[in-house]
Amino acid sequence: MKTDLNAYGLTERIAQLAATEPTLTLARVTEQHRETYQVISATGPVAAELGGKFRHATKVATDLPTVGDWVLTTVSPDDQLAVIQQVLPRQSVLERAAVGKTGAGQLIAANVDTIFICMSLNANFNGHRLERYLTMAWDSGAVPVVVLTKADLCADVAEKLAALADVTLGVDVITCSATTGAGVADLRAYVTGNQTVSFIGSSGVGKSTLINSLLGRETLVTREIRTDDKGRHTTTARELLRLPSGGVVIDTPGMRELQVQGGDLTKAFADITALVGQCKFRNCTHQTEPGCAVQAAIAAGDLNAERLASYRKLELEMSYSDMSARERENAKIQRFFGGKKEMKQARNHMQQIRRR
Ligand SMILES: Nc1nc2c(ncn2[C@@H]2O[C@H](COP(=O)(O)OP(=O)(O)OP(=O)(O)O)[C@@H](O)[C@H]2O)c(=O)[nH]1
Numbered sequence: 001m002k003t004d005l006n007a008y009g010l011t012e013r014i015a016q017l018a019a020t021e022p023t024l025t026l027a028r029v030t031e032q033h034r035e036t037y038q039v040i041s042a043t044g045p046v047a048a049e050l051g052g053k054f055r056h057a058t059k060v061a062t063d064l065p066t067v068g069d070w071v072l073t074t075v076s077p078d079d080q081l082a083v084i085q086q087v088l089p090r091q092s093v094l095e096r097a098a099v100g101k102t103g104a105g106q107l108i109a110a111n112v113d114t115i116f117i118c119m120s121l122n123a124n125f126n127g128h129r130l131e132r133y134l135t136m137a138w139d140s141g142a143v144p145v146v147v148l149t150k151a152d153l154c155a156d157v158a159e160k161l162a163a164l165a166d167v168t169l170g171v172d173v174i175t176c177s178a179t180t181g182a183g184v185a186d187l188r189a190y191v192t193g194n195q196t197v198s199f200i201g202s203s204g205v206g207k208s209t210l211i212n213s214l215l216g217r218e219t220l221v222t223r224e225i226r227t228d229d230k231g232r233h234t235t236t237a238r239e240l241l242r243l244p245s246g247g248v249v250i251d252t253p254g255m256r257e258l259q260v261q262g263g264d265l266t267k268a269f270a271d272i273t274a275l276v277g278q279c280k281f282r283n284c285t286h287q288t289e290p291g292c293a294v295q296a297a298i299a300a301g302d303l304n305a306e307r308l309a310s311y312r313k314l315e316l317e318m319s320y321s322d323m324s325a326r327e328r329e330n331a332k333i334q335r336f337f338g339g340k341k342e343m344k345q346a347r348n349h350m351q352q353i354r355r356r
């Protein structure tokens with residue numbers, strides 16, 4: 001069987017990288033299980049596992065393959081098993097925030113071009129939450145598109161759009177209804193050729209329904225969600241889906257659980273909070289100041305530097321919630337792009353790259 005990898009999102013960049021290793025077989029990860037993977041190569045779908053050398057060289061969990069990754073493999077002579085030797089550099093990566101003891105982020109998907117941030121126009125409407133999803137999306141390296149769903153249940157769409165104008169500045173916004181079909185074609189326009197997309201947003205906003213309409217079928221039959229003994233949703237189904245019209249949708253359980261979380265940093269980072277109180281200067285930024293208890297703990301091996309980094313990241317995110325919507329947006333734009341003009345340029349540039 002011959003598979004056209006272009007239909008699985010192959011880009012020029014990946015094809016060139018793969019060409020430098022002609023003895024290895026290029027494949028894309030379509031499923032991730034505890035120890036094993038499912039990948040698709042030019043010869044079709046095949047089970048995969050990590051090569052010993054690769055596993056040995058892996059230092060952090062985020063080096064391991066995730067759904068959407070392009071990998072270089074050696075395939076057994078009978079075509080029954082692909083052994084992963086390399087993960088090719090990612091163009092984007094969706095990661096669950098690193099909160100907890102290990103401070104290690106958890107990968108959700110890689111090489112996504114467009115992230116549809118779904119929010120329903122009736123019950124789920126919340127500009128603040130949208131803002132956090134947008135931050136998450138920009139952080140990943142993918143381009144966010146805001147999808148306002150269930151337009152059929154909303155009498156004042158224009159008003160709702162106006163209310164979001166500050167938050168969605170510089171981002172495409174689609175209004176649609178899976179029920180009437182309105183706006184679904186606008187969505188489809190992003191999912192063509194070798195594009196890879198993902199849907200995030202709260203439960204019940206209509207993500208599955210939209211994916212189904214892109215797939216051109218009534219129910220997302222590929223998702224067989226069952227609840228395991230720990231009460232978690234698990235799925236045994238394909239997580240990277242090829243659309244008949246071109247383009248690829250990545251829909252993993254991790255994506256579904258990717259809820260925006262606010263929270264109290266002092267609880268999750270009690271160790272750092274305790275150290276901060278011991279710094280010599282009250283306004284210590286824990287970088288190069290003399291008498292910094294945080295840096296001292298890192299030097300002594302009592303605190304992981306990565307943990308401080310994720311603390312910083314969350315602290316920055318949380319500081320947004322003390323500002324007005326406009327201030328937050330400006331601070332975010334400033335942080336990412338240096339200014340609004342630069343942001344628009346960056347966005348156009350990224351879109352051009354992706355059209356190539
Ligand atoms: N009126 C209306 N209902 C919709 C629309 N889209 C989806 N729904 C309904 O909303 C409910 C939830 O839709 P789903 O597609 O399952 O939502 P989801 O975002 O995938 O939810 P999770 O799988 O929990 O993440 C279903 O009962 C759908 O029939 C729409 O455009 N209009």
Ligand SMILES: [Zn+2]
Nearest residue numbers: 279284286292
């Ligand atoms: Zn300090």
